[in-house]
Every structure is written in structure tokens, then in C-alpha cells.
Amino acid sequence: MLDRRQILAALGTTALATLAPTALPAATSIKPDDASALLVIDVQNCFLPGGSLAVKEGEQVVPVINRIAKAFSNVVMTQDWHTPGHVSFASVHSGKKPFETIDLPYGKQVLWPDHCVQGTDGAALSKDLSIPHAELIIRKGFHKDVDSYSAFLEADGKTSTGLAGYLKGRKIKRVFVAGLATDFCVAWTALDARKAGFEVHVVEDACRGIDTQGSLAKAWADMAKAGVKRIQSSDIAVSA
Numbered sequence: 001m002l003d004r005r006q007i008l009a010a011l012g013t014t015a016l017a018t019l020a021p022t023a024l025p026a027a028t029s030i031k032p033d034d035a036s037a038l039l040v041i042d043v044q045n046c047f048l049p050g051g052s053l054a055v056k057e058g059e060q061v062v063p064v065i066n067r068i069a070k071a072f073s074n075v076v077m078t079q080d081w082h083t084p085g086h087v088s089f090a091s092v093h094s095g096k097k098p099f100e101t102i103d104l105p106y107g108k109q110v111l112w113p114d115h116c117v118q119g120t121d122g123a124a125l126s127k128d129l130s131i132p133h134a135e136l137i138i139r140k141g142f143h144k145d146v147d148s149y150s151a152f153l154e155a156d157g158k159t160s161t162g163l164a165g166y167l168k169g170r171k172i173k174r175v176f177v178a179g180l181a182t183d184f185c186v187a188w189t190a191l192d193a194r195k196a197g198f199e200v201h202v203v204e205d206a207c208r209g210i211d212t213q214g215s216l217a218k219a220w221a222d223m224a225k226a227g228v229k230r231i232q233s234s235d236i237a238v239s240a
């Protein structure tokens, strides 16, 4: 039996936790383990200020990603990696402008300015990323007639990049997704990670979106429905 003093002490703890959750960060922190991997999506020059498809505030994800990456023993980075004249470029469809959509054999495709052409400076990862322990860089979108927002599956919904097999081979169960852009490559990667059976967290402040035609709100709604957890970088325990 608890005596009166123990009950009051317990109530006091509860009240403190309710009123001042920020005073107890350790209780809610997520500690990535050996079965966790950080996926750093498309932090490439074309998507950063001055790039051909610059994401607003895209550069702000870099210090956040550098900081949380220290908490992960497993980090995978991706690179959008298109052929010249790639099907996702508005420039190859006569009369079409960037951000218009067209119907392709695999479904609707948003058209983009030319970006991330294989081997160009624009396709290079940002030199400000500081994640020397990243163990794999996966390139995607390298088939000329198919786009690939997702790091797992091309936009035809069936051609694998091999990433799920790699992660499963490494006994990874949880993935944390960060990078560019929230409403395209990050969201599609997170949704496919769920389909492949991973527990998925998207680190919101380590991402920025493009937000064309309501795409950002739709992406968050689709991710919530699929069971993707939306977290902040401050939720991840990073030792100093």
C-alpha cells in the first residue's frame, strides 16, 4: 500500500510531467540503435539555393541533418541521378512548362526543370554535408523513361532500387527520413519504406518541401494514413 506521502509524490511527478514536458526531454527522446538507419534524401546542389530546382530554405536542412546523423551508426544517402533528356524534364515535352503534369505509361508525372544530370556539379551532394560515416549512396532516377522520387521503388511502382534488400540484409528495422523535398522524394521514400515493412519516422525540421498544387499537405496526410511517424530533430537523442 502507498502511504499519503508516496501518493502525493507520485501525483507531483505526474503534474510536473504534464505541465513541463520540456523539463524532461530524456523521457521522450528516441535513441537510434543498430537496427535504425538515417536516410538522407537528395541533399544535392540542384535542390539548394542557386540550383535549377532549388527548394525554398533547402540549405537549412544541412546543419540539422549533420547534427542528427551523429546519433546513427547507419546512414544511407540518396542522389537523384538523371540521364540528359530525362522523361521528368519539361524541356523534352514540347509545349510543356515546369510544374505542369503529363500522363506517362506509369501514371501522372510532374514535369521539372532539368536537374541532377549524371556527373554534373548540380547532381553532386552538398559539400556542406558532414557525414563521413555514411555507408551507402544510392542513386535513383537513372532510367531515362521512368522517374524515381522514392529511394525504394521507381515511379512505375515495381522496379526496385535494391535499398529494401540492402537494409534488410543489414538487419535494419527502423528508418528515419530527412532531406529534400518533403512532398516528393522524402514522402515517397517514407511511404515505400512502410510498404516494405519498416517502422518509419520523418524528421520534419530536417526536411523542406516544394509545395506545388497542395502537394505538401497531401504528402503529410498520406504519410499519417500509412503510419509514418512525424517527429522533430529535437526528439532524437544526440550525445554531445
Ligand SMILES: [Zn+2]
Residues within 6 Å of the ligand: 080, 081, 082, 088, 115, 116, 141
Ligand atoms: Zn528528379
